[in-house]
Amino acid sequence: xxxxxxxxxxxxxxxxxxxxxxxxxxxxxxxxxxxxxxxxxxxxxxxxxxxxxxxxxxxxxxxxxxxxxxxxxxxxxxxxxxxxxxxxxxxxxxxxxxxxxxxxxxxxxxxxx
Numbered sequence: 001x002x003x004x005x006x007x008x009x010x011x012x013x014x015x016x017x018x019x020x021x022x023x024x025x026x027x028x029x030x031x032x033x034x035x036x037x038x039x040x041x042x043x044x045x046x047x048x049x050x051x052x053x054x055x056x057x058x059x060x061x062x063x064x065x066x067x068x069x070x071x072x073x074x075x076x077x078x079x080x081x082x083x084x085x086x087x088x089x090x091x092x093x094x095x096x097x098x099x100x101x102x103x104x105x106x107x108x109x110x111x112x113x
Contacts, residue, residue, distance in 0.1 A: 013064035038085035
């Protein structure tokens with residue numbers, strides 16, 4: 001059976017990058033909120049968002065904001081890896097909040113010690 005470790009890391013990075021966008025734009029929702037809206041009712045008693053809350057604790061994930069990324073690369077990663085419910089939750093929040101957006105690259109700055 002092929003390893004899905006790379007996909008898990010890709011998803012974690014995409015969610016962390018998305019959360020970066022949401023924080024920079026000072027939006028009234030977070031990736032944790034989107035994850036909950038996407039999966040809590042569906043998973044019921046099996047719902048667990050601890051891994052999403054702790055994304056930044058993984059150095060590879062935290063460093064992903066230093067990689068070039070766009071909203072398109074984030075959405076493509078989530079869709080390719082079966083996380084369409086998060087994309088739908090994001091789009092609902094974007095519409096509800098009347099947020100407009102354009103495609104732009106966010107290139108992270110080196111972290112300061």
